[in-house]
Amino acid sequence: MSPRLASLAAAVLTALTAALALHFASAPTALPATAPPEVFSAGRAREHLARIAARPHPVGSQAHREVREYLVDTVRGLGVTPEVQATAAIHPDMEENSIPGATVHNVLAHVKGQDSRGVIAIVAHYDSVPTSPGASDDGAGVAAMLETLRALRTGPPLRNDVLFLFTDAEETGLVGARAFAFHHPLAEQVSVVLNFEARGSHGPSLMFQPGPGNRWLIQHLARSGAPAQASSLFDEVYRRLQNDTDFTVFLQRGKTGLNFGFLDGFMRYHARTDDLAHFGLDSLQHHGEVMLALARHLGDDALEPAPPEDAVYFNAGPFLVHHAASWAAPIALLALLAVVVALVMGLRRGRLRASGLTWGAGAVLAAAVAGAAAVQA
Numbered sequence: 001m002s003p004r005l006a007s008l009a010a011a012v013l014t015a016l017t018a019a020l021a022l023h024f025a026s027a028p029t030a031l032p033a034t035a036p037p038e039v040f041s042a043g044r045a046r047e048h049l050a051r052i053a054a055r056p057h058p059v060g061s062q063a064h065r066e067v068r069e070y071l072v073d074t075v076r077g078l079g080v081t082p083e084v085q086a087t088a089a090i091h092p093d094m095e096e097n098s099i100p101g102a103t104v105h106n107v108l109a110h111v112k113g114q115d116s117r118g119v120i121a122i123v124a125h126y127d128s129v130p131t132s133p134g135a136s137d138d139g140a141g142v143a144a145m146l147e148t149l150r151a152l153r154t155g156p157p158l159r160n161d162v163l164f165l166f167t168d169a170e171e172t173g174l175v176g177a178r179a180f181a182f183h184h185p186l187a188e189q190v191s192v193v194l195n196f197e198a199r200g201s202h203g204p205s206l207m208f209q210p211g212p213g214n215r216w217l218i219q220h221l222a223r224s225g226a227p228a229q230a231s232s233l234f235d236e237v238y239r240r241l242q243n244d245t246d247f248t249v250f251l252q253r254g255k256t257g258l259n260f261g262f263l264d265g266f267m268r269y270h271a272r273t274d275d276l277a278h279f280g281l282d283s284l285q286h287h288g289e290v291m292l293a294l295a296r297h298l299g300d301d302a303l304e305p306a307p308p309e310d311a312v313y314f315n316a317g318p319f320l321v322h323h324a325a326s327w328a329a330p331i332a333l334l335a336l337l338a339v340v341v342a343l344v345m346g347l348r349r350g351r352l353r354a355s356g357l358t359w360g361a362g363a364v365l366a367a368a369v370a371g372a373a374a375v376q377a
């Protein structure tokens with residue numbers, strides 16, 4: 001192959017790979033309300049979202065009370081007896097000047113299993129900030145939970161308990177989650193926490209934060225059939241940001257689990273425009289498909305104690321590739337060795353030149369700088 005042809009082939013292959021990666025990195029298309037009853041439909045969940053995100057509903061407001069009443073009524077309508085955990089609580093561990101506190105009303109829908117080995121807790125918060133209707137944050141998570149609960153009820157009971165926990169007062173400092181995790185008797189039995197959040201208005205729902213000892217959970221995520229978008233790189237980035245969700249509280253309580261969120265359109269976060277009109281319904285579908293698949297999969301799992309091992313994971317097309325974190329260093333060494341061998345052989349045979357290598361390295365650096373500059377602009 002001539003060098004020119006080889007360059008062309010490399011360019012085409014790169015473009016094709018990028019296009020495929022973008023295709024597989026998007027959220028699934030929202031299903032209409034007429035979708036079969038056993039599947040998750042964003043079209044059906046949207047009806048809930050329209051009620052939840054009609055206007056801002058911060059803790060203590062009339063709108064907040066109405067959202068809670070809607071949750072209680074809907075859960076009861078689905079044949080599950082709701083519980084409201086009403087208690088005054090504070091969250092003393094927040095790294096702020098003041099200690100957040102509130103009288104919280106967590107709404108619980110506890111679906112009992114046939115031979116339960118533990119509780120799968122699905123969590124989203126139903127309060128919003130005062131400045132936003134909260135369609136994405138966290139109306140989408142709440143609406144997805146109601147539609148998931150409905151879809152689960154169409155099938156036979158699962159083995160384990162599934163707890164739908166609609167937390168209160170997340171925006172005032174994770175107070176509702178704190179009240180549940182540290183003061184509700186059911187918290188003791190929680191084996192896995194699946195938290196659903198948003199920091200934008202559309203885009204794929206990413207699994208951006210797993211709990212400790214996550215290898216078995218990542219294996220379940222891969223096997224569940226959920227259209228998971230996940231990368232251990234997200235977790236590394238998230239750890240360096242000063243952000244918290246209800247999931248933080250469960251980690252403090254010694255629990256493990258998975259944290260999901262979408263973040264495209266981040267300028268609408270906590271803004272007046274985080275409303276139904278600007279909301280991407282595909283994100284709701286993605287939240288829901290992942291939620292339902294994991295509820296069914298973990299709901300029938302033996303929940304046996306797994307070794308406390310972490311995973312490295314990433315998407316490759318439609319697959320979630322994962323391996324033990326302890327393999328990372330040997331794999332990296334092998335890759336480095338392969339590069340060194342290729343360089344030495346290439347230089348010896350005259351196929352590579354120092355000047356060409358320098359240009360190549362410079363191009364990689366320039367691409368990184370140009371990318372950062374474009375994002376800033």
Ligand SMILES: [Zn+2]
Pocket residue numbers: 125137138170197198
């Ligand atoms: Zn939130």
